[in-house]
Amino acid sequence: MTVPVQTPCFVLDLKRLRQNLETALRIREQAGCKILLATKAFAMPAVFPMMRDYLDGTTASGEQEAQMGAESFGKEVHVYSPAYAPGEVGRLSQIAQHIYFNSAAQLERYGAIAKAAGAKIGLRVNPGYSNATLGGDLYDPCAPMSRFGEVVDKLDQVDWDLVDIFHVHTLCESLAEGSVGLIEHVAENFAPYLSQVSAVNFGGGHFLNKPGYDVDALIAAIKAFRARFDLEVILEPGGGLVVNTGELHASVVDLHWNEGDIALLDASASTHMPDVLEVPYRPEIIGADEPGVLAHTYRLAGRTCMTGDIIGDYSFAQPLKAGDQIAFTDQMHYTFVKTNTFNGNPLANLAIRHEDGSLERISDFGYDAFRSRLGR
Numbered sequence: 453m454t455v456p457v458q459t460p461c462f463v464l465d466l467k468r469l470r471q472n473l474e475t476a477l478r479i480r481e482q483a484g485c486k487i488l489l490a491t492k493a494f495a496m497p498a499v500f501p502m503m504r505d506y507l508d509g510t511t512a513s514g515e516q517e518a519q520m521g522a523e524s525f526g527k528e529v530h531v532y533s534p535a536y537a538p539g540e541v542g543r544l545s546q547i548a549q550h551i552y553f554n555s556a557a558q559l560e561r562y563g564a565i566a567k568a569a570g571a572k573i574g575l576r577v578n579p580g581y582s583n584a585t586l587g588g589d590l591y592d593p594c595a596p597m598s599r600f601g602e603v604v605d606k607l608d609q610v611d612w613d614l615v616d617i618f619h620v621h622t623l624c625e626s627l628a629e630g631s632v633g634l635i636e637h638v639a640e641n642f643a644p645y646l647s648q649v650s651a652v653n654f655g656g657g658h659f660l661n662k663p664g665y666d667v668d669a670l671i672a673a674i675k676a677f678r679a680r681f682d683l684e685v686i687l688e689p690g691g692g693l694v695v696n697t698g699e700l701h702a703s704v705v706d707l708h709w710n711e712g713d714i715a716l717l718d719a720s721a722s723t724h725m726p727d728v729l730e731v732p733y734r735p736e737i738i739g740a741d742e743p744g745v746l747a748h749t750y751r752l753a754g755r756t757c758m759t760g761d762i763i764g765d766y767s768f769a770q771p772l773k774a775g776d777q778i779a780f781t782d783q784m785h786y787t788f789v790k791t792n793t794f795n796g797n798p799l800a801n802l803a804i805r806h807e808d809g810s811l812e813r814i815s816d817f818g819y820d821a822f823r824s825r826l827g828r
Contacts, residue, residue, distance in 0.1 A: 457701070457813050459777060460719040460800035462788045464496060464698040467807045472661040472693055473506035479660065479667060480508070483674035485685040488530060490656045491517045493690025493785045497524040498804060498814045503693075511656075511688040512548070515540055522547040530653075530688070532576060532619070534599050536562055545569030552576055552619050552653075555602045556610045563614045574617035574653060575610060576601040577645075581637040582622040583630030583657075590730065591624040612648040617686070621655025625691065628666035631658045632673040639677055651684035652677075660692040691785030699738070700724060700783040700800060704776045705755060713750045715772050720754025722761040723797040725783070726790050734764040735780040741767050748772065756795045793822040 457463070476487045486508040497520065509528030510521030518531040531544055532552035541562040544551055551566040552574035553559040563573055578601030582594040589595040600621070602610065620638060623630045634654060638646075646652065659665055674685050702719030721728040728735060743749045746767035754761040763780075791799050799817035806812060 457801065457803050457811060459701050459703040460717075460724055460798075461701050461803050461813070462698060462783060462800050463701055463779075463803045463805055463811065464499065464694075464784060465805045466499065466502065467805075468697040469499065469694065470502065470807070472695065472697060473503060475661050475667060476689075476693060477506045479671055479674075479687075480506075483671040483685070484678060485674050485687060486528075488528065488686065488688040489525070489693060490688045490690030491521060491789075493656070493789065494694045495520065495789055496802065496814075498802075500525045507693075508686075515544060518544055518548050530574075530686075532574070532621075541565050542569075545571055550574060550617065552617065554600065556606055559610065559614060563611075567614060572616040572651075573614050574619040575615045576619040576621065577607065577642070578603050579620050579622060579634075579638060579641065580604060581634060583626045583633055593622050607645060612645065615649055617651045617653050618642065618646055618649045619653040619655065621653075621657065621688075623655065623657025625659045625662070626657050627659060627662065627664055628669040631670050635673045635677050639680060643681075646681050646683060649683065651686060652681075653686040653688065656688045656690055656692070658687055658689045658692050659695060660689055661695040662692070694784040696782050698784040698805075699779040699781055700735075700787065701777060701779050704772050704774055704778070706774055707750075707772065713748070713772075715750040715752050716755055717752055717763070717778075718755065719763075719780070719800065720756050720761055720797055721763045722754055722756050722758045723792050723794050724754075724800050725763065725780070725787055726792075727786050728763055729760060735783065737766055738779045738781060739768070740778070743767050752778075754797070756797055758794070793825070796822055798822070
């Protein structure tokens, strides 16, 4: 597959992104809720102007993400952290209109600072319900000993006069069954606390654009919840907004043999697709299949010195050779936001495929990107 940009390169398809954003807009309009972009999953400021037309703002997982949301996206800025360091809430109060705390202790320590600055205050609660479908306990916010959210037994110790938003985030790549289940669980188990707030944030993990997601069921659940409690409802999907909107394009650098054929790529699981190792999962490749299905099977691997830098085993109709390009699909969420320069491996560049089919590279990562993060 020929790509007129130097590999490795993440390519975002604007036509597919717009289709996904139309889904978000339909949910916002029909359910009467707010939808935020979770920048921890996807943060490409070059397309924020498009996304701004469909969404209510951004939600950040740290101070620098919040600053980026304020400067590059605009609209509402929400921020949550499991723990705020001294001085951080004061700075955040200048750029975020909604600040979420992880515990009654953090709320007591810093809530008044944010409130005095005019911010809406959220409290994250661990509701004891999860439908995380990926990665087991690694991606389950309600797993034993989770650090996320105040536990139910301590909710009566909370100063609810400070709290505007009841916040839960328990899903990961969940279909509508998980989204609806979470909404109904909160409604049935936390009504006394809901009566003391003005909004509920059901967090992320709602995989709105994944095939099989029942958008109408989500809309119905939100409408029923709002009718019962008369509260504002907020969703903050990240990956759910950019499912299947782009690829990671890579080139074969060399071939090796050791009890089987190995193709060494200029893309790496360790540096460019870390979730391949962390979850783990096997990304799909355009034109490839499971090992042994097509005529030529290869193990695809990166060039780092990490033994486990293995992307997976794939089969191809034609033998691979140095210089061939391949494209890993569905590579827009939790990929380029997590890349690194281990071994001095270059960062993958970023490009946009415009709706007329033309490609535009929007980054030029090189030695400076590697060197600058290592200090003077």
